[in-house]
Amino acid sequence: MSKKRAVADILILLSVFIFPWWVTFIVATICLFIFKNFYEIFVFGILIDILYGIPIRRLPIPVFYTLLATIEYIVVAPLYLKLKFN
């Protein structure tokens, strides 16, 4: 893992605790375009669900941000490769 990625991970991890969720996700989405296979976005989504989430309606566990991270990863990861080659 490069130093840049490690620093980005630490900063985004701190933003999970300090800033509202949308700050974390905007920065994490940008990192999806910068770093290859940015799996850390899953960790950030799961962390936000654990810290602030409660079960909603019929779902037994909070999953909103985990799902958001999943969708972002599935959508953006192929775009990363296309952008790099083009």
Next chain:
Amino acid sequence: MKMNYRLQNNKASFLSKPIVTSIVILVIAGFFYFFMPNFISETVYKFARPIWNVKEYVMYKVTNFWPLFTDKEKLIADNLKLKSDLEYAQTDLSILEYYRKENEDLKKTLGRTDGTKRIPATVLTKPNFSVYDTLVIDLGENNGIKKGDLVAVGDFVIGEIRETYSNYSKAVLFSSPGEINRVIIADGISADAIGRGGGNFVAKLPKEISVNIDDLVQMNSPSPKAFGKVESIELTETSSFQFILFKLPFNMYQINKVEVIKN
């Protein structure tokens, strides 16, 4: 001359790898969620608490430092106005305290004590940190907190404890979108208060019922019972209903201390 071009084969696997990776990660996360939920949550909160403490300290210092850059004359004028408002508020408060004491004494005489116990708590995270509209407080099972305990600010009930851990609890606000609570508006009119987020509610009533701005909205509980104050009323000529918009009389995103009401 070297040519550099993208390989044309394996187009299908090019899309499937992110999906497979996502599924694997979600399965691993699901394993921990279902089989070790408290362990993960407790560990995360232990790590989060010092960060939140540092953040509150820094915010406190910045808030006190910022007024040095504002206009001094404006500050002096604001200070004098606030002192005057405070004197009036203290006078009203002492009268209210007298009536509250009288009310409690009358209840005791009639044998109608509500038996509730209030435990002060510190808010660790405010509702605007996520779409869940939850508060995290620094009390948990070790302090006798249970699911279903109410959370209040002064006389206003703002939420309910939904999840408890050893030393932390999560409370969901009654004003969270989708939350519905039975309330009493003005002179005993019962209605469903639907949360709209940020301390705001809406209730639907027939047009014929008279409701005024600033009417108090209450919960159907002994104490505390205040729920909000009517802010505006929306009605149209064609509809037979009116929409009562009410909210908490303070900023939800600035509360630092709450009380947990033990049943």
